[in-house]
Amino acid sequence: MCAGRTMEGAGCVTWWGFSPALDLLSSGGSPTSQPVRVTVPSQVSLVTLSAAPFGLVSPSCPARQEGDVNVLLIGSGDPRHILKTVAHLGDTDTLHIWVIENSLEVVARQLLLLYLTLKTETFLELFGNSKIRSQTEQTLRCVASQLSLSVTDTLTGPTNPCLDTTHLRFKDRDELDRIFKQWVRPPPPPLSMSKVWDNRVRQHLGTRYDSRLGCFDWDLNMQLHQK
Numbered sequence: 001m002c003a004g005r006t007m008e009g010a011g012c013v014t015w016w017g018f019s020p021a022l023d024l025l026s027s028g029g030s031p032t033s034q035p036v037r038v039t040v041p042s043q044v045s046l047v048t049l050s051a052a053p054f055g056l057v058s059p060s061c062p063a064r065q066e067g068d069v070n071v072l073l074i075g076s077g078d079p080r081h082i083l084k085t086v087a088h089l090g091d092t093d094t095l096h097i098w099v100i101e102n103s104l105e106v107v108a109r110q111l112l113l114l115y116l117t118l119k120t121e122t123f124l125e126l127f128g129n130s131k132i133r134s135q136t137e138q139t140l141r142c143v144a145s146q147l148s149l150s151v152t153d154t155l156t157g158p159t160n161p162c163l164d165t166t167h168l169r170f171k172d173r174d175e176l177d178r179i180f181k182q183w184v185r186p187p188p189p190p191l192s193m194s195k196v197w198d199n200r201v202r203q204h205l206g207t208r209y210d211s212r213l214g215c216f217d218w219d220l221n222m223q224l225h226q227k
Helices: 003-010 080-087 104-115 120-128 134-151 170-184 193-224
Strands: 045-050 068-074 094-101
Touching: 068 080, 080 094, 094 104, 104 120, 104 134, 104 170, 120 134, 134 170
Parallel strands: 068 094
Antiparallel strands: 045 094
């Protein structure tokens, strides 16, 4: 398969990351004592997540100082690094994670998955499946409604005290609100995921479409499975 088709197969939106989950606090390298300033381009979106409910810091703070840990994630695609890092966080540490993505759909999905972290079955179903159960759909609509209220600051209290979207531009907040509302009330007519997936595979494989099962099995065993 040519390089162009391989890149097209990955898609233009990174729904899943391409690396294993990492504990960002034990990935090597010594903590810096110098201030680290982050310049965010206008075309990307910045969301702040904190393991402490109060006292969010600015990007100009040191990467580590007196128990405070600042981590910048760019284009991670999903919250795997966040979850593994939080799982190994010490009781005395305060973690601030700055997430930058070039697609607001990815930002919305990360917020959704982090909201559902403790609902294991729902998390895995939404993380890996294109078709979901009716009860999962109800949960998705409920959570999307809460996130919509959170990003537009229309709630009397924060939906999640560990989430800060104040660094987003107003038009980005409006776009996030539109995405969440689309999850609550999908526009008619409903899409057939089977047809969408089939069209995607036809476009990606081209003349190899009729041998797609063999192509998938080859990619699984030769590229995804560790040797």
